[in-house]
Each structure stands twice: as structure tokens, then as C-alpha cells.
Amino acid sequence: MRFLVVDDSTTMRRIMINALQRIGYHDAIEASNGQEALERLDPTVGCIITDWNMPEMSGLELAQSVRETPAGRRVPILMVTTRGAREDILAAIDAGVNGYLVKPFTPSTLKEKIDRIFSGAGAAA
Amino acid sequence: MIGVPGQPAMRNSDEVLYDSEASLRLVDRAIHELKRSMADTGEHEWVVLEDSVTEPGGFARADGLRQLDARLRDVSATTETATTDILDCVSRAVALVERLGSAGDADRDAVLAALDNELALVTTRLQFQDITAQELGRIAGVLAAMRVGATPRALTALPEPQRDAQAFADRVFGQPPARKTA
Numbered sequence: 001m002r003f004l005v006v007d008d009s010t011t012m013r014r015i016m017i018n019a020l021q022r023i024g025y026h027d028a029i030e031a032s033n034g035q036e037a038l039e040r041l042d043p044t045v046g047c048i049i050t051d052w053n054m055p056e057m058s059g060l061e062l063a064q065s066v067r068e069t070p071a072g073r074r075v076p077i078l079m080v081t082t083r084g085a086r087e088d089i090l091a092a093i094d095a096g097v098n099g100y101l102v103k104p105f106t107p108s109t110l111k112e113k114i115d116r117i118f119s120g121a122g123a124a125a
Numbered sequence: 126m127i128g129v130p131g132q133p134a135m136r137n138s139d140e141v142l143y144d145s146e147a148s149l150r151l152v153d154r155a156i157h158e159l160k161r162s163m164a165d166t167g168e169h170e171w172v173v174l175e176d177s178v179t180e181p182g183g184f185a186r187a188d189g190l191r192q193l194d195a196r197l198r199d200v201s202a203t204t205e206t207a208t209t210d211i212l213d214c215v216s217r218a219v220a221l222v223e224r225l226g227s228a229g230d231a232d233r234d235a236v237l238a239a240l241d242n243e244l245a246l247v248t249t250r251l252q253f254q255d256i257t258a259q260e261l262g263r264i265a266g267v268l269a270a271m272r273v274g275a276t277p278r279a280l281t282a283l284p285e286p287q288r289d290a291q292a293f294a295d296r297v298f299g300q301p302p303a304r305k306t307a
């Protein structure tokens with residue numbers, strides 16, 4: 001499965017791709033903000049993993065935009081962010097996000113969230 | 126530099142560890158200098174605070190400054206903890222590499238697994254760079270707002286992370302969505 005990893009921090013994108021590799025996912029493409037992610041999104045992308053705070057277009061705006069496109073209605077979105085306020089979490093689910101992971105994370109917690117999304121236990125898109 | 130066909134050239138581990146440690150020391154030093162500089166200007170700050178509390182919204186501004194100070198101290202503590210954790214991981218990894226040289230076939234796999242685990246921990250701990258950068262960005266935003274006469278509400282606009290944020294998110298996302306669906 002191909003992941004689209006979206007984060008404005010190069011370090012975090014590398015950490016995320018490294019964590020994905022450790023749990024057995026070796027196909028990932030990158031984007032540094034929501035706008036770039038929309039440009040890179042195509043039917044080969046099986047899951048979007050996005051940060052929230054990014055310049056130009058945030059992860060929340062990305063989720064809202066993806067859900068408005070025919071191709072993006074069903075692609076799972078996992079938000080990985082430092083934002084842990086209750087209202088943020090509720091805003092994310094309202095925007096169409098399927099899973100929520102608060103930084104810092106470990107490869108095992110990442111795997112748990114991905115498994116949860118694909119087992120259908122996460123919020124449906 | 127290490128070359129892998131089809132991938133960008135990678136730097137060798139000694140070089141990376143040396144640079145990582147140097148970078149961490151720079152971050153740590155910058156935060157200590159920031160704390161010292163705040164302490165040096167403490168008297169001036171109190172004069173500013175005394176002046177500000179006599180103005181409308183002054184008490185809220187003083188409270189906002191106290192919150193910012195607490196958040197900066199949290200950033201400093203996070204950095205210090207992460208730095209210590211990373212250095213501990215590196216020390217254990219170096220010891221494992223030394224052990225690998227004398228390990229027999231039976232022990233070799235266990236040592237390699239332990240080494241792999243330590244290196245994974247380093248990667249996980251490096252997330253502090255992004256976490257502290259985002260927190261410092263939020264603090265800088267509030268300070269910039271204060272300079273242009275922010276309202277008391279803006280001064281307390283830094284969202285307080287929930288202690289059980291992940292557990293709350295798991296509960297919310299584990300339930301059927303009570304929202305629009307595509």
C-alpha cells in the first residue's frame with residue numbers, strides 16, 4: 001500500500017517514513033503541505049498521513065478538501081499532530097479524518113492506528 | 126559516505142552521531158541562554174508588569190506572560206529529557222556494537238535485535254525537534270500579538286493539551302461518526 005506522508009518538517013517526514021518501514025510499509029510519497037498533497041494525491045495512494053500545523057494549507061484543510069473530491073472520499077486519513085486539545089480532536093473527526101495520533105509516537109502506536117483504520121474500527125470516511 | 130544503488134548517498138554512522146550530538150548541544154545551549162537572558166531582564170519585566178496591570182486588561186496580560194514562561198520551561202524540560210534519552214540510546218548502541226565483535230553465533234541475533242531497537246528509539250526521540258519547534262512557534266505568535274496590543278483573550282489563546290489526549294482521541298475515533306459522511 002502506498003502512503004502519502006504530509007508534514008512541513010523534513011525531519012518528521014523522515015521519522016514517519018522510517019517508522020512505516022519498520023512496521024512493514026515500504027511505499028511512501030511525500031508532500032510538505034496540504035496544497036502539495038492535493039497535487040500529489042492520485043488513485044495509487046492508499047492512505048494519507050498528515051500533520052495539522054503546516055503553512056499554505058493545514059492538515060485539517062487538507063482533510064476537508066480531500067473529502068470534497070470524488071477520488072478522495074474513501075481514502076483513509078490519519079492525523080499525526082502535537083495538537084491534543086479536545087476541540088482539536090473533535091474538529092478533526094468533523095473534517096473527515098479517520099484516525100488521530102498525538103506526537104510523539106512510536107512505530108507500534110502508528111501500526112495500531114493504521115490497523116484500526118483498516119479494520120474499520122476508526123471513523124468511517 | 127555510503128552508497129546504496131537507486132538511493133541518495135548516506136553518511137556513515139560516526140559522522141551522523143557526531144553531528145546529531147553537536148546539534149543537540151546547540152539546541153540545549155540556546156535554550157539555557159534564553160532562560161538566562163529572561164532571568165537577567167527579570168527586574169525590567171516586573172516594572173513592565175507593574176505598569177501593565179494599571180491598564181485595562183493588565184492583569185490578564187501579566188497572567189499571559191506567566192503562562193508563556195511556564196510553556197517555555199516545558200519546552201526546555203522536553204528538550205533536556207529527549208537529549209538525555211538520545212545520548213543514553215547512543216551509549217547503549219555503542220556498547221552493543223562493541224559486544225557484537227566478540228559475540229558468538231547464538232548471541233549475535235539477540236545483540237543485533239537490541240541494536241536495532243536502540244536505533245529505533247533514537248528516531249522516535251528525535252520527534253522532540255518538531256514538537257518543540259511548533260510550541261516555540263505558538264509562543265512567538267502570542268508574543269507578536271502582545272507587541273501590537275493583543276486582547277486578554279488572545280494572550281490565553283495557547284491551547285492546553287489534554288493529559289489523556291490520545292485516550293480521548295481513541296474513544297472519539299472508535300465510535301461511529303456523528304458527522305457528515307461523503
